[in-house]
Amino acid sequence: MALEIRRTAAGLQIDLTGEWGIRDVEAARAQLAAIDLNAVRAVEVSTRDLTSLDLSGAWALREFLKRVRAGGAAVSFEGAPPDQLRLIDETLKEPAASAPAAAPALKPGLLEDIGEFAVHGWRNALQALGFLGRACVTFAASVTSLRRLRPTSIARHVYETGITAIPITALIAFLVTVIIAYLSAQQLRGLGVDIYVVDLVTIGVLRELGVLLTSIITAGRSASSYAAELGSMQLNEEVDALTATGVDPFEVLVLPRVLGFVIALPLLTIIADLVGLTGGAVLCHWLLDMPITQYVTRVNESIAPTTFWVGIIKAPVFASMIALAGCYRGLQVRNSARELGHKVTVAVVEAIFLVILADALFAVLFMKMDI
Amino acid sequence: MRNPVIEVQGLVNRFGSQVVHDGLDMQVMQHEVFGIVGGSGTGKSVLLRSILGLQRPQAGSVRIEGHDITRASEAQLRPIKARYGVAFQSGALYSGLTVLQNVQLPMLEYLDLEAAVLDELARLKIGLVGLNADAAEKYPAELSGGMVKRAAIARALALDPGLLFLDEPTSGLDPVSAAAFDELMLFLQKELKLTVIMITHDLDSIFRTCNRVGVIVDRHMESDTVERIVDHPNPWIREYFHGERARGARIAAGLPDGAGHGA
Numbered sequence: 039m040a041l042e043i044r045r046t047a048a049g050l051q052i053d054l055t056g057e058w059g060i061r062d063v064e065a066a067r068a069q070l071a072a073i074d075l076n077a078v079r080a081v082e083v084s085t086r087d088l089t090s091l092d093l094s095g096a097w098a099l100r101e102f103l104k105r106v107r108a109g110g111a112a113v114s115f116e117g118a119p120p121d122q123l124r125l126i127d128e129t130l131k132e133p134a135a136s137a138p139a140a141a142p143a144l145k146p147g148l149l150e151d152i153g154e155f156a157v158h159g160w161r162n163a164l165q166a167l168g169f170l171g172r173a174c175v176t177f178a179a180s181v182t183s184l185r186r187l188r189p190t191s192i193a194r195h196v197y198e199t200g201i202t203a204i205p206i207t208a209l210i211a212f213l214v215t216v217i218i219a220y221l222s223a224q225q226l227r228g229l230g231v232d233i234y235v236v237d238l239v240t241i242g243v244l245r246e247l248g249v250l251l252t253s254i255i256t257a258g259r260s261a262s263s264y265a266a267e268l269g270s271m272q273l274n275e276e277v278d279a280l281t282a283t284g285v286d287p288f289e290v291l292v293l294p295r296v297l298g299f300v301i302a303l304p305l306l307t308i309i310a311d312l313v314g315l316t317g318g319a320v321l322c323h324w325l326l327d328m329p330i331t332q333y334v335t336r337v338n339e340s341i342a343p344t345t346f347w348v349g350i351i352k353a354p355v356f357a358s359m360i361a362l363a364g365c366y367r368g369l370q371v372r373n374s375a376r377e378l379g380h381k382v383t384v385a386v387v388e389a390i391f392l393v394i395l396a397d398a399l400f401a402v403l404f405m406k407m408d409i
Numbered sequence: 410m411r412n413p414v415i416e417v418q419g420l421v422n423r424f425g426s427q428v429v430h431d432g433l434d435m436q437v438m439q440h441e442v443f444g445i446v447g448g449s450g451t452g453k454s455v456l457l458r459s460i461l462g463l464q465r466p467q468a469g470s471v472r473i474e475g476h477d478i479t480r481a482s483e484a485q486l487r488p489i490k491a492r493y494g495v496a497f498q499s500g501a502l503y504s505g506l507t508v509l510q511n512v513q514l515p516m517l518e519y520l521d522l523e524a525a526v527l528d529e530l531a532r533l534k535i536g537l538v539g540l541n542a543d544a545a546e547k548y549p550a551e552l553s554g555g556m557v558k559r560a561a562i563a564r565a566l567a568l569d570p571g572l573l574f575l576d577e578p579t580s581g582l583d584p585v586s587a588a589a590f591d592e593l594m595l596f597l598q599k600e601l602k603l604t605v606i607m608i609t610h611d612l613d614s615i616f617r618t619c620n621r622v623g624v625i626v627d628r629h630m631e632s633d634t635v636e637r638i639v640d641h642p643n644p645w646i647r648e649y650f651h652g653e654r655a656r657g658a659r660i661a662a663g664l665p666d667g668a669g670h671g672a
Contacts, residue, residue, distance in 0.1 A: 060569045063530070064522060092569035093537075093601065094530055125600050129536040373550030376505030 058095030195298025268368025494565025
């Protein structure tokens with residue numbers, strides 16, 4: 039795109055040449071802006087050598103002509119003015135007239151922010167409570183009938199969140215136990231009490247690590263998949279379709295996921311416990327030259343009757359929190375793909391946070407109960 | 410002047426053992442409105458995807474303004490893709506962006522514009538498709554079906570393309586909105602000198618807007634002017650244009666209603 043400028047007695051003669059397209063709008067604007075309009079009384083535009091002019095090119099020309107007219111000069115065209123200019127005039131005429139002046143937005147003060155935060159927090163808490171309540175009521179209503187509990191659906195979720203998660207949970211449990219055992223072995227060997235490595239590993243894995251690690255891994259895995267699945271169903275109006283069919287989405291979507299996960303997580307925890315103890319055995323054998331039989335004996339000695347149960351009892355609680363967080367956030371998705379991503383993130387973060395918070399509460403509880 | 414803008418030759422598309430297209434030919438001339446018609450499952454969308462370079466055909470060539478896109482790399486396709494705009498069936502507006510941002514996205518990707526220019530040009534496109542200034546700030550979820558279709562066209566026109574693809578532009582619209590949409594399309598086609606290729610089932614829309622129609626039958630395409638295609642010997646095409654639903658549309662378009670003559 040190019041233009042040629044000649045000064046004539048009356049003012050300027052501008053010849054537009056070549057292609058005026060969107061790709062060259064910036065260049066055209068720069069060229070047009072550089073034209074000195076001082077003492078120019080008339081501008082004549084020639085489009086004879088113009089091979090093509092698209093809307094954006096015409097827009098750049100129109101902006102220039104506006105400036106010319108604002109300076110008091112007359113605009114004329116050699117031949118007919120391009121159609122595109124008329125089209126832009128017609129298009130931009132209406133919105134300019136109807137666009138209302140936006141009211142100046144008040145800058146919120148700190149107090150207002152705090153208030154808004156509190157109100158939002160309160161509403162969210164109420165919503166979450168409502169969700170939990172509805173889940174409980176649906177459970178109470180469905181628990182009497184096997185058909186309404188949907189065992190096939192539950193089985194599917196046990197498979198997807200439990201069985202397919204076995205390799206990764208086992209691997210993590212193994213590695214983390216090895217790390218713990220290695221660290222404690224380094225510290226305790228200097229004191230000559232290597233045997234306590236076994237106690238540390240056993241109690242650590244059974245009481246805390248087994249269930250906590252499994253919960254955190256599966257929170258990342260399953261809370262996100264629940265939230266994403268329900269969220270895209272929500273976007274696709276599938277949840278509305280269920281409701282319109284007279285099927286309670288809580289009964290067919292939320293409950294099987296929660297129940298499936300409540301079944302799967304304790305089983306995963308048992309596997310994690312077993313693999314963790316195996317990891318401890320492997321490390322003790324290789325690093326401390328401890329015979330496997332001695333390790334097993336020591337494990338048996340260090341376990342109190344409650345040790346295993348203190349760990350495993352937490353699993354269903356964590357499971358229901360993770361599954362509920364995923365479903366709750368998933369069903370909140372509205373309107374956009376960005377919202378889906380946001381809610382999935384929130385679901386995972388909340389699930390992990392809730393698990394750790396509950397674990398802390400359990401620790402306090404067990405301490406009070408002296409077990 | 411009369412070079413085809415789009416030339417499809419011997420297109421073959423196969424999915425496993427299912428042959429969708431077997432030597433399909435299609436030509437679209439400059440400044441015409443070309444309608445693609447076919448029964449469900451005859452591969453209208455597959456054809457469109459092949460032309461848009463979203464899918465590589467097993468054989469055959471697709472030329473857009475002379476460039477064979479079936480043999481082009483992604484990098485070679487990029488400038489070609491800037492020359493056409495596509496409005497997808499359900500709009501496919503980016504749900505996390507406002508209408509204005511949706512229209513600006515192609516401009517941002519391809520051009521280096523000042524923010525004010527970007528804004529003005531995008532608003533120009535939005536005004537052009539008949540959306541008001543308020544709609545520009547809305548998110549796709551807040552728009553009605555007709556507005557989504559218009560916004561999709563505004564986005565398709567973002568880079569001032571010469572070629573516009575429309576996938577079922579009037580589907581899901583009420584008859585009044587659909588008629589208004591036809592008029593909008595004719596207006597844009599005339600004012601911006603566009604070449605328009607549209608997939609459609611809307612007979613009113615075909616008779617009102619199309620110059621030529623290509624019908625996909627038996628994995629090939631039969632194309633002709635609207636006046637002539639209605640009397641094509643193929644039974645499916647006859648049924649399509651002479652069925653009960655077609656009569657009203659033909660009468661409305663001022664064509665013979667086909668009841669008195671024919672075979």
